[in-house]
Amino acid sequence: MIRLLLLTALLVLSCELHAAQTVVVGSKKFTESYVLAEIAKRKLTQSGFDVVHKQGMGGTIILWQAIKGGDIDFYPEYTGTIVEEILKSRAKLTSADMRRELRRFKIGMTEELGFNNTYALVMRREQAKKLGIESISDLRKHPDLQVGLTHEFLNRQDGWGPLSRRYNLHMANVRGVEHTIGYSALANGSLDVKDAYSTDAKIAEYNLIVLKDDLGFFPQYKAVFLYRLSAPEKAIQTVESLSGTISEEKMIQLNAEAERTKNYARAAGLYFAGDHTGNVADLQPSVASQIGHWTLQHLRLVGISLILAVIAGIPLGIAASRPGPLSQTILGVTGVVQTIPSLALLAVLVPLMGIKPQTAILALFLYSLLPIVRNTASGLQDIPTPLRESASALGLEPLACLRKVLLPMASRSILAGIKTSAVINVGTATLAALIGAGGLGTPIISGLDLADAGLIMQGALPAAALALIVQWAFDFCDRYLIPKGLRLQRAI
Amino acid sequence: MAAIIELRGASKTFDDTPALHPTDLTFERSRTTALIGPSGCGKSTLLRLIVGLLSPSAGDVLFEGERLSDDNLLQIRRRMGYVIQDGGLFPHLSARQNVMLMPNHLHLDSAEMKQRLGELCELTHLPEDALERYPVELSGGQRQRVSLMRALMLKPDVLLLDEPLAALDPLVRTSLQTQLKEIFQRLRQTVIMVTHDMAEAAYLADTIVLLDSGRIVQSGSFQDLRERPAAPFVSEFISAQRALVQI
Ligand SMILES: Nc1ncnc2c1ncn2[C@@H]1O[C@H](COP(=O)(O)OP(=O)(O)OP(=O)(O)O)[C@@H](O)[C@H]1O
Ligand SMILES: [Mg+2]
Numbered sequence: 001m002i003r004l005l006l007l008t009a010l011l012v013l014s015c016e017l018h019a020a021q022t023v024v025v026g027s028k029k030f031t032e033s034y035v036l037a038e039i040a041k042r043k044l045t046q047s048g049f050d051v052v053h054k055q056g057m058g059g060t061i062i063l064w065q066a067i068k069g070g071d072i073d074f075y076p077e078y079t080g081t082i083v084e085e086i087l088k089s090r091a092k093l094t095s096a097d098m099r100r101e102l103r104r105f106k107i108g109m110t111e112e113l114g115f116n117n118t119y120a121l122v123m124r125r126e127q128a129k130k131l132g133i134e135s136i137s138d139l140r141k142h143p144d145l146q147v148g149l150t151h152e153f154l155n156r157q158d159g160w161g162p163l164s165r166r167y168n169l170h171m172a173n174v175r176g177v178e179h180t181i182g183y184s185a186l187a188n189g190s191l192d193v194k195d196a197y198s199t200d201a202k203i204a205e206y207n208l209i210v211l212k213d214d215l216g217f218f219p220q221y222k223a224v225f226l227y228r229l230s231a232p233e234k235a236i237q238t239v240e241s242l243s244g245t246i247s248e249e250k251m252i253q254l255n256a257e258a259e260r261t262k263n264y265a266r267a268a269g270l271y272f273a274g275d276h277t278g279n280v281a282d283l284q285p286s287v288a289s290q291i292g293h294w295t296l297q298h299l300r301l302v303g304i305s306l307i308l309a310v311i312a313g314i315p316l317g318i319a320a321s322r323p324g325p326l327s328q329t330i331l332g333v334t335g336v337v338q339t340i341p342s343l344a345l346l347a348v349l350v351p352l353m354g355i356k357p358q359t360a361i362l363a364l365f366l367y368s369l370l371p372i373v374r375n376t377a378s379g380l381q382d383i384p385t386p387l388r389e390s391a392s393a394l395g396l397e398p399l400a401c402l403r404k405v406l407l408p409m410a411s412r413s414i415l416a417g418i419k420t421s422a423v424i425n426v427g428t429a430t431l432a433a434l435i436g437a438g439g440l441g442t443p444i445i446s447g448l449d450l451a452d453a454g455l456i457m458q459g460a461l462p463a464a465a466l467a468l469i470v471q472w473a474f475d476f477c478d479r480y481l482i483p484k485g486l487r488l489q490r491a492i
Numbered sequence: 493m494a495a496i497i498e499l500r501g502a503s504k505t506f507d508d509t510p511a512l513h514p515t516d517l518t519f520e521r522s523r524t525t526a527l528i529g530p531s532g533c534g535k536s537t538l539l540r541l542i543v544g545l546l547s548p549s550a551g552d553v554l555f556e557g558e559r560l561s562d563d564n565l566l567q568i569r570r571r572m573g574y575v576i577q578d579g580g581l582f583p584h585l586s587a588r589q590n591v592m593l594m595p596n597h598l599h600l601d602s603a604e605m606k607q608r609l610g611e612l613c614e615l616t617h618l619p620e621d622a623l624e625r626y627p628v629e630l631s632g633g634q635r636q637r638v639s640l641m642r643a644l645m646l647k648p649d650v651l652l653l654d655e656p657l658a659a660l661d662p663l664v665r666t667s668l669q670t671q672l673k674e675i676f677q678r679l680r681q682t683v684i685m686v687t688h689d690m691a692e693a694a695y696l697a698d699t700i701v702l703l704d705s706g707r708i709v710q711s712g713s714f715q716d717l718r719e720r721p722a723a724p725f726v727s728e729f730i731s732a733q734r735a736l737v738q739i
Contacts, residue, residue: 390580393543394594395569404593408584483584485626
């Protein structure tokens with residue numbers, strides 16, 4: 001039984017290692033980043049590379065750590081972010097300055113892809129036309145327009161206050177409005193001006209125009225790709241060839257397609273196909289096969305971590321079943337691990353291990369330990385003294401005594417522990433998607449980002465079903481794994 | 493006749509409370525010795541010292557002149573059969589698996605063991621079909637028979653019984669007493685048994701060791717105890733047990 005578990009674990013792990021000689025593209029946790037990474041993936045695949053896209057790994061810091069550490073080779077970034085968050089520079093840097101600084105980390109930067117994703121002010125296209133407004137300066141002539149701004153933009157250092165001073169605007173009606181609601185308000189006419197990102201898909205959707213930043217107030221967030229200087233030369237050239245090919249309009253269109261279809265590969269296909277969306281439809285995997293894929297990834301995460309937890313947890317539980325300081329240490333440490341919030345545990349592990357499925361598996365493994373260790377220990381401790389003494393008196397070697405007598409008698413409790421771990425694990429594994437390890441958390445997290453309940457359900461429902469199935473499967477297995485004599489005992 | 497088991501000043505103390513005071517005691521081969529005395533007097537403690545489930549706080553326990561130690565404990569235990577009140581059968585194993593646990597573990601000749609199993613069934617009067625049942629499916633008497641078979645399977649040099657019949661109803665108990673006597677005689681078995689029933693001790697044992705509060709009060713045949721009591725406690729203990737019969 002244990003040998004079988006080990007074998008399975010090795011098999012799965014060896015599949016894990018197989019993907020070593022591929023190019024890895026990472027992306028941040030929002031639509032545009034996903035789409036750009038998908039475009040790079042397509043392009044690299046066409047150049048003959050085996051490409052993995054680690055979707056939605058997190059924010060700037062995580063991606064920067066990942067590319068520095070070699071977990072990923074490419075990811076899309078913005079010049080403003082590079083200057084402020086990565087290089088932490090207060091000065092204005094030229095592209096050459098940035099390249100020189102990045103080189104110290106063995107990271108390169110492509111030429112600009114062609115669009116600027118920065119803050120912008122937007123209006124309904126026909127209203128702007130009617131009032132003759134093209135740039136932010138033009139707003140000066142219409143101080144009574146209804147302005148609705150996100151709370152963040154209202155309060156930012158580079159937000160509304162400095163902007164209105166710079167442009168000398170005296171707008172009479174300025175309100176804080178939540179982003180998504182603001183768009184609906186803009187569409188139905190209760191707002192006239194709103195803040196946005198310049199490549200927001202909603203701009204196309206609601207037929208808005210971006211007011212020209214004629215005084216150059218907003219910082220430049222030009223999209224580029226960062227890459228490891230050690231990445232294959234041909235791969236770097238391939239990604240470099242994307243520069244100058246994506247305009248703001250194009251990016252808005254791609255973002256809109258991505259949000260409409262929830263399919264980033266399909267949106268990326270639009271980049272290659274011009275305006276014909278039809279001929280990329282066949283590339284789009286069906287929802288069912290997507291869910292199947294996520295479920296398999298999920299099962300792999302849960303399976304490997306659970307098998308490892310069983311392999312480690314039962315011996316630890318045996319050690320913990322004997323009175324003494326070792327027992328208290330084991331139960332104490334596994335207990336403390338259990339109380340660390342899962343996000344915090346991931347945050348601790350990522351800098352140590354990087355962004356890869358193994359990190360998620362380690363976290364899940366640690367979470368799975370406690371129920372198995374505790375139930376093994378208590379199962380053994382609950383064996384009545386007369387039975388324990390009868391076992392010792394037989395003259396079995398200690399290991400044989402454990403294997404043939406004590407562990408089987410504790411099997412009900414041990415299996416209950418494994419079942420608890422498995423069910424918790426199925427739920428916790430959805431967080432693996434936060435660090436790009438895949439699984440059913442992938443659609444949940446994308447769905448949360450896009451406020452798309454349907455997408456969330458594509459992950460949440462199978463995850464809930466999986467938890468039930470796991471529970472049921474264990475109940476079923478009890479029949480085969482718990483010795484008949486013990487089951488009869490329960491029945492009487 | 494050489495002693496098979498010997499206690500030399502062996503004592504046991506639990507957290508400052510003595511369960512057994514320093515005791516010298518020898519057990520002869522092919523004889524049945526009964527340890528008897530009021531509840532808590534240290535009978536089971538003495539038996540546990542012999543099986544090595546407890547190690548003495550002071551003094552020594554010897555098996556064939558050899559001190560029990562971590563090195564020889566497993567080998568010595570395999571030459572002992574230990575039976576406790578409720579049988580101590582492992583609930584996850586059928587009666588047969590319980591009995592065959594050690595023979596299988598030691599890879600003993602299976603044809604020979606099968607034959608031995610048959611003999612023991614006959615000896616203990618256990619119907620063969622009961623072997624396929626699990627402990628929960630057996631009666632108390634059957635459980636003790638199976639437990640006895642398990643203890644006898646490896647032809648032990650000494651059989652150690654801790655109140656083996658205490659939980660059985662009087663009828664089953666009486667018939668098992670008869671059968672035990674027969675078994676002990678047929679096998680010329682060395683037996684040390686704990687009981688708190690003087691009649692049982694008198695019927696089964698050659699030597700009776702009477703304990704009180706962790707000390708041996710008297711050791712000898714039932715005749716000796718009855719006719720030449722070493723202390724008033726001996727007569728009190730015997731008459732207390734007789735009281736029931738006189739009603
Ligand atoms: N593991 C232990 N820890 C502490 N005290 C113990 C332990 N085992 C036995 N004792 C104590 O030692 C004394 C002797 O116990 P023992 O089990 O030998 O008595 P006994 O003669 O077998 O009694 P009974 O007829 O009730 O079985 C008792 O006072 C008991 O409470
Ligand atoms: Mg006792």
